[in-house]
Amino acid sequence: RKYHPRARFSEIAAPVSTGGDSLRSTMKLMFSQAGNVVFPGESSLDFEIAECSNRALGDYQCNSAMKIFAELKDRGDTRFKNPRSLAEAIIQAIPAENSFFEKLAVAGPGFINITFSREFLAQEALRVFHCSADGTFETTRKFRKLTAKRAVVDYSSPNIAKEMQEMHVGHLRSTIIGETICRALEFVGVEVIRLNHVGDWGTQFGMLLAHLEDISESSDFEVKNLQELYKQSKIRFDSDEDFKKRARAAVVHLQAGDKHLKEKWTDICEVSRQDFEEIYRLLDVHILERGESYYNYLIPDVLSELIEKEIAVQSDGALCIFADGSDSPLICRKSNGSFNYASTDLAALWQRISDLCADWIIYVTDVGQKKHFDAIFDAASRAGWLKRENGNVSLDHVGFGLVMGVDGKRFRTRSGDTVPLKSLLREAQSRCLDSLRGRESTLSDDELEDASRIMGVAAVKYADLHNNRLTNYTFSYERMLDLKGNTAVYLLYTHARISSLLERAHTQDLEPLSINDLVLKDEFERVLALTIMKFPDVVESVVQDLLPSRLCDYTYSLCVTFNEFYGSCKVLGGEQERSRTFLCQATAISLRQCFHILGIEPLYRL
Numbered sequence: 120r121k122y123h124p125r126a127r128f129s130e131i132a133a134p135v136s137t138g139g140d141s142l143r144s145t146m147k148l149m150f151s152q153a154g155n156v157v158f159p160g161e162s163s164l165d166f167e168i169a170e171c172s173n174r175a176l177g178d179y180q181c182n183s184a185m186k187i188f189a190e191l192k193d194r195g196d197t198r199f200k201n202p203r204s205l206a207e208a209i210i211q212a213i214p215a216e217n218s219f220f221e222k223l224a225v226a227g228p229g230f231i232n233i234t235f236s237r238e239f240l241a242q243e244a245l246r247v248f249h250c251s252a253d254g255t256f257e258t259t260r261k262f263r264k265l266t267a268k269r270a271v272v273d274y275s276s277p278n279i280a281k282e283m284q285e286m287h288v289g290h291l292r293s294t295i296i297g298e299t300i301c302r303a304l305e306f307v308g309v310e311v312i313r314l315n316h317v318g319d320w321g322t323q324f325g326m327l328l329a330h331l332e333d334i335s336e337s338s339d340f341e342v343k344n345l346q347e348l349y350k351q352s353k354i355r356f357d358s359d360e361d362f363k364k365r366a367r368a369a370v371v372h373l374q375a376g377d378k379h380l381k382e383k384w385t386d387i388c389e390v391s392r393q394d395f396e397e398i399y400r401l402l403d404v405h406i407l408e409r410g411e412s413y414y415n416y417l418i419p420d421v422l423s424e425l426i427e428k429e430i431a432v433q434s435d436g437a438l439c440i441f442a443d444g445s446d447s448p449l450i451c452r453k454s455n456g457s458f459n460y461a462s463t464d465l466a467a468l469w470q471r472i473s474d475l476c477a478d479w480i481i482y483v484t485d486v487g488q489k490k491h492f493d494a495i496f497d498a499a500s501r502a503g504w505l506k507r508e509n510g511n512v513s514l515d516h517v518g519f520g521l522v523m524g525v526d527g528k529r530f531r532t533r534s535g536d537t538v539p540l541k542s543l544l545r546e547a548q549s550r551c552l553d554s555l556r557g558r559e560s561t562l563s564d565d566e567l568e569d570a571s572r573i574m575g576v577a578a579v580k581y582a583d584l585h586n587n588r589l590t591n592y593t594f595s596y597e598r599m600l601d602l603k604g605n606t607a608v609y610l611l612y613t614h615a616r617i618s619s620l621l622e623r624a625h626t627q628d629l630e631p632l633s634i635n636d637l638v639l640k641d642e643f644e645r646v647l648a649l650t651i652m653k654f655p656d657v658v659e660s661v662v663q664d665l666l667p668s669r670l671c672d673y674t675y676s677l678c679v680t681f682n683e684f685y686g687s688c689k690v691l692g693g694e695q696e697r698s699r700t701f702l703c704q705a706t707a708i709s710l711r712q713c714f715h716i717l718g719i720e721p722l723y724r725l
């Protein structure tokens with residue numbers, strides 16, 4: 120029932136695809152070739168291609184004539200008297216008999232406006248149908264810009280046995296943003312290793328272990344009393360010098376491998392783990408837990424290497440790394456000999472480069488940790504870890520802002536506690552159920568439950584993803600569940616609308632046979648086809664700047680464009696039913712590909 124008859128099996132079984140070549144790079148290539156004709160032997164000309172700022176003038180535009188003209192002029196080259204004539208020459212160099220363009224025209228100071236031909240639009244829009252049996256696009260084209268083959272994405276990474284050890288909204292952001300980045304990378308053909316760098320090793324364990332020792336708590340505690348125990352031990356830590364010493368000593372012993380402490384530590388971690396698992400299940404996130412403790416064995420060697428290379432130095436008893444121009448050092452071994460967050464991150468980075476052979480490592484945390492990662496990246500670079508024979512290792516910190524409540528303050532419950540994630544997701548789901556029940560629907564009770572489960576999770580994810588991640592975002596159930604807004608609910612309804620339309624269509628063919636099966640006479644059809652064909656460009660830009668919000672903007676615009684088309688073009692029973700059915704189907708497939716990357720499960724009926 121869940122799968123629409125027109126949803127291709129292969130697409131659902133393995134929606135991951137390498138995509139078609141991006142439109143921009145195709146255009147770039149064509150213009151570069153024309154550039155070679157006009158300026159033989161000139162290899163450094165760069166042609167910048169963008170979406171056309173005025174739809175009435177064209178689909179895309181090339182903005183480079185002005186820049187190239189200025190460069191030539193600087194070199195004393197006077198072949199052209201202005202950027203316009205240079206732009207004209209470029210256009211002349213593109214063979215008139217090509218299947219790409221209907222029109223190329225110079226405008227303003229030297230912009231080249233590009234209008235695609237109907238054939239090209241049809242061919243590119245229909246590319247979504249060309250999936251091979253394993254669901255990948257059958258295409259020889261690849262995303263060119265990426266050199267990375269294997270990426271490590273370090274995300275989610277909640278802390279165990281801390282005040283907010285129930286994963287909080289900050290970790291939710293990291294989980295949602297990180298997962299979408301993983302999926303986008305996989306979509307363009309990068310192998311991704313998902314790592315959950317849980318905080319399972321810090322000072323908090325010293326406190327907790329010392330406290331547990333005193334009260335000899337049995338090991339079968341729950342998350343709730345783990346939090347309570349944390350609070351109690353924190354109070355003692357802050358007020359009792361003797362306890363503080365014992366707590367610190369316990370960390371050192373734990374890190375040195377004390378058997379008894381290790382057993383207790385294992386129990387504590389297990390309790391948290393079960394709690395986390397449930398949330399990952401709700402979010403459909405599958406991530407390898409490799410906490411801070413995993414890297415413990417590597418730290419001494421990694422630090423020795425940094426000392427040997429004179430990157431880490433002793434200062435006031437601690438081991439420090441001073442970055443150029445910074446006077447606050449990165450402390451990578453405390454004066455009492457214990458390791459900290461930075462020691463672990465240095466070892467983890469080394470391991471990911473040397474053992475996992477990753478060539479791109481991405482960290483998803485709140486913006487507050489930027490300085491920490493800058494310092495780690497700087498140390499790695501100076502240690503020479505990033506140099507590879509075939510291209511260097513790239514490091515990225517993907518930061519995000521705070522989650523705010525509708526009251527403009529940090530998102531908290533009324534009593535000021537952090538909001539447990541489970542209840543937050545459940546609340547979104549139950550509100551969806553209420554709203555679905557309030558609308559006319561042919562769904563059974565079970566189906567409604569199912570739909571609201573999907574919709575609730577999708578709403579929370581999309582509300583987070585659609586903001587520029589660097590800004591704070593306001594968590595509001597009303598906003599994220601708005602049927603008419605830029606929300607997952609709107610997207611899911613649009614997808615369900617297309618699906619029900621396709622179910623009623625008379626055209627039985629599952630896919631078009633040739634580009635003539637897509638007519639694109641009407642302007643609304645043309646715009647919809649153009650939007651569909653922009654998809655690879657969008658994915659490319661998401662990956663390039665690690666900004667999931669771009670994909671949300673695109674998905675929303677695809678839905679808006681579809682609804683405009685549907686509002687003015689008759690699909691069923693019209694003269695062009697066959698062609699328009701294909702266009703609807705191409706839209707649905709594209710939407711599902713967006714959904715896949717955004718971690719949204721599609722709904723076929725509502």
Ligand code: ARG
Nearest residue numbers: 273276277278316317318484
């Ligand atoms: N556990 C940390 C926190 O909650 C995030 C860890 C991020 N990853 C890392 N390799 N440092 O803030």
